[in-house]
Amino acid sequence: xxxxxxxxxxxxxxxxxMRSSLTALGIIIGxxxxxxxxxxxxxxxxxxxxxxxxxxxxxLLIRPGQGMHGPGGRQxxxxxxxxxxxxxxxxxxxxxxxxxxxxxxxxxxxxxxENWSTTAVGTTNAYLExxxxxxxxxxxxxxxxxxxxxxVCILGSTVGNKLFGGQDPLNATIRLKKLSFRVIGLxxxxxxxxxxxxxxxxxxxxxxTLHRRITGNTNxxxxxxxxxxxxxxxxxxxDIERLMRERRHISQREDDDFNVMDMREIVKILSGTxxxxxxxxxxxxxVSLLVGGIGxxxxxxxxxxxxxxxxxxxxxxxALEREVLLQFLVEAVVLSSLGGIIGIMFALTTSLVLSxxxxxxxxxxxxxxxxxxxxxxxxGIIFGYFPARKAARLDxxxxxxxx
Amino acid sequence: xxxxxxxxxxxLIEIKDVSKVYGQGQAVMHAxxxxxLQITNGDFVAVMGPSGSGKSTCLNxxxxxxxxxxxxxxxxxxxxxxxxxxQRALLRRHYLGFVFQNYNLLKRTxxxxxxxxxxxxxxxxxxxxxxxxxxxxxxxxxxxxxxxxAGELSGGQQQRVxxxxxxxxxPTVLLADEPTGNLDSERSRETIELLARFNRDKGITIxxxxxxxxxxxxxxxxINFIDGLIVNDKLQETS
Ligand SMILES: Nc1ncnc2c1ncn2[C@@H]1O[C@H](COP(=O)(O)OP(=O)(O)OP(=O)(O)O)[C@@H](O)[C@H]1O
Ligand SMILES: [Mg+2]
Numbered sequence: 001x002x003x004x005x006x007x008x009x010x011x012x013x014x015x016x017x018m019r020s021s022l023t024a025l026g027i028i029i030g031x032x033x034x035x036x037x038x039x040x041x042x043x044x045x046x047x048x049x050x051x052x053x054x055x056x057x058x059x060l061l062i063r064p065g066q067g068m069h070g071p072g073g074r075q076x077x078x079x080x081x082x083x084x085x086x087x088x089x090x091x092x093x094x095x096x097x098x099x100x101x102x103x104x105x106x107x108x109x110x111x112x113x114e115n116w117s118t119t120a121v122g123t124t125n126a127y128l129e130x131x132x133x134x135x136x137x138x139x140x141x142x143x144x145x146x147x148x149x150x151x152v153c154i155l156g157s158t159v160g161n162k163l164f165g166g167q168d169p170l171n172a173t174i175r176l177k178k179l180s181f182r183v184i185g186l187x188x189x190x191x192x193x194x195x196x197x198x199x200x201x202x203x204x205x206x207x208x209t210l211h212r213r214i215t216g217n218t219n220x221x222x223x224x225x226x227x228x229x230x231x232x233x234x235x236x237x238x239d240i241e242r243l244m245r246e247r248r249h250i251s252q253r254e255d256d257d258f259n260v261m262d263m264r265e266i267v268k269i270l271s272g273t274x275x276x277x278x279x280x281x282x283x284x285x286x287v288s289l290l291v292g293g294i295g296x297x298x299x300x301x302x303x304x305x306x307x308x309x310x311x312x313x314x315x316x317x318x319a320l321e322r323e324v325l326l327q328f329l330v331e332a333v334v335l336s337s338l339g340g341i342i343g344i345m346f347a348l349t350t351s352l353v354l355s356x357x358x359x360x361x362x363x364x365x366x367x368x369x370x371x372x373x374x375x376x377x378x379x380g381i382i383f384g385y386f387p388a389r390k391a392a393r394l395d396x397x398x399x400x401x402x403x
Numbered sequence: 404x405x406x407x408x409x410x411x412x413x414x415l416i417e418i419k420d421v422s423k424v425y426g427q428g429q430a431v432m433h434a435x436x437x438x439x440l441q442i443t444n445g446d447f448v449a450v451m452g453p454s455g456s457g458k459s460t461c462l463n464x465x466x467x468x469x470x471x472x473x474x475x476x477x478x479x480x481x482x483x484x485x486x487x488x489x490q491r492a493l494l495r496r497h498y499l500g501f502v503f504q505n506y507n508l509l510k511r512t513x514x515x516x517x518x519x520x521x522x523x524x525x526x527x528x529x530x531x532x533x534x535x536x537x538x539x540x541x542x543x544x545x546x547x548x549x550x551x552x553a554g555e556l557s558g559g560q561q562q563r564v565x566x567x568x569x570x571x572x573x574p575t576v577l578l579a580d581e582p583t584g585n586l587d588s589e590r591s592r593e594t595i596e597l598l599a600r601f602n603r604d605k606g607i608t609i610x611x612x613x614x615x616x617x618x619x620x621x622x623x624x625x626i627n628f629i630d631g632l633i634v635n636d637k638l639q640e641t642s
Contacts, residue, residue, distance in 0.1 A: 004523055004526070007523070015512060309507070310509060312507070313508075313509060314524075316495065316501060316503075317520055317521045317524055317568075318492055318495040318496025318525070320493075321488060321492070322489075323524070395468070395470070396495075397468045397469040400468075400503075400507055
């Protein structure tokens with residue numbers, strides 16, 4: 001009986017190739033849409049998360065003022081940190097890997113005829129540790145350069161390219177804010193930040209040089225801290241907050257006038273956002289699966305007259321109700337699984353290509369493949385089987401007379 | 404299956420006070436108004452009568468395709484009205500062959516696959532199915548048309564595919580609703596002779612609706628319907 005049903009089902013599929021392929025197409029589109037959207041969405045999430053964690057997930061950022069300002073956010077009125085604050089943190093708090101005070105100033109960098117406006121960051125070698133930023137060429141600051149406030153700089157790759165093109169920048173002399181600086185190193189390319197800013201558009205100079213020769217004060221705008229592996233970031237953050245409250249004479253009742261930011265919080269917020277986006281894409285895709293399902297339903301309903309007569313003929317020739325239904329079930333299962341499998345293959349190749357083009361990692365999610373397959377097969381079966389069930393319950397003569 | 408009809412002394416087909424009513428209220432239509440009919444095994448009955456007199460309705464009931472509104476139908480002594488849908492389907496499968504007035508073929512399906520269909524439901528293996536179907540198509544003069552779909556055939560050719568489909572199972576009873584309605588006189592004669600041969604050589608009982616008296620003259624018995632009633636039932640000399 002099953003063999004007969006399979007035979008008859010395959011014959012019907014072959015005979016009505018147009019109807020069959022349209023049915024399968026509805027499923028192909030639905031399944032492919034879901035898988036492509038979810039795959040690319042999770043790829044994007046993974047990319048963003050990875051980018052953010054490349055900022056250093058064991059990093060704390062300490063700055064005066066309250067609230068979280070993004071880059072270029074509003075300056076606070078709270079008093080700035082001093083170099084001594086960074087020194088106190090390094091001295092008094094345990095479990096830290098590196099502490100880097102920093103102050104920034106935007107300025108023109110000039111070499112020969114080339115002119116580029118960039119950001120100079122006055123800091124120490126610890127900055128390279130905290131930001132996990134290796135030197136591509138040349139060397140770090142020497143002790144004497146740091147203590148003596150020498151006019152030396154380490155360039156980010158963007159600045160290096162803009163000023164020197166293909167030339168070797170090492171030991172060349174460039175001008176920053178009208179002062180001559182010797183280039184002693186070139187940083188490795190870090191790429192764009194999650195916020196879309198160019199992190200390589202930077203020139204590092206010793207903090208003391210910036211203070212003495214450029215700003216004229218001893219303010220520190222941000223202190224970067226990295227925590228040793230295995231040490232609780234939470235604890236380090238609490239300790240730093242306590243120390244800073246003490247040093248800035250903040251009484252029990254007053255709020256902090258500084259801010260210790262944990263990079264993991266940003267990671268959480270941003271990957272949460274992309275996850276929401278992936279969910280949204282998934283929802284859009286689910287709608288397209290539904291639309292595919294409605295397409296299938298339409299085809300089924302349009303062909304219902306013809307199929308009702310077919311059922312009438314089969315019943316008249318002595319087919320049992322359950323034999324007719326089994327045939328229709330097999331038809332629906334074959335068409336929708338075929339559509340599902342083609343949809344999955346199409347979706348996986350398309351996502352593979354698109355992930356290459358969009359530069360996001362290709363993340364194969366077996367769960368979504370499984371769910372969309374099951375859903376589409378269910379849609380195919382429901383819309384293929386239930387109209388048939390109704391027809392198979394008619395008297396043969398009624399089914400034959402169906403208009 | 405033949406055994407059942409042999410042992411029983413009763414007629415193969417027995418209809419008692421059968422009426423069929425379509426619609427209700429104003430639109431009520433009495434297609435059959437209480438008919439009685441007995442057909443014995445091996446008979447060849449021609450059913451005649453004006454259009455709308457209830458011939459097809461009666462044949463559908465005999466073929467277990469439809470159920471009477473009132474009255475009983477005994478087929479081989481079995482009260483069909485008491486059977487389930489599946490049991491009636493099995494009667495159709497094993498004992499009945501039906502040629503519809505409007506053929507009722509699967510349009511996009513080849514002639515041979517149309518003819519094979521009742522054999523598939525009987526569970527015959529593919530090779531036998533194929534051989535029997537080829538034979539039946541040959542018998543109705545459609546050799547060489549096996550792989551044309553029903554939709555590609557002329558009305559007369561479709562009618563002959565429908566006849567082949569009905570005779571391929573060699574049913575106990577063959578019910579044919581105007582089987583020559585679309586055939587030219589030459590084809591009509593060939594077809595009716597084929598049916599007569601079937602009746603004579605294989606003992607297949609035939610009930611055939613026809614409008615033409617010379618077709619009816621091949622039958623052993625003719626019945627006349629008028630307005631849902633049997634008005635004339637006579638035995639006749641076969642030519
Ligand atoms: N499904 C139906 N619904 C309503 N009335 C019907 C239905 N089927 C048949 N009738 C009516 O029953 C009557 C008998 O119909 P039937 O088909 O048995 O006639 P017939 O003798 O076969 O005619 P013909 O020679 O034209 O085929 C007709 O008046 C027809 O209108
Ligand atoms: Mg009729």
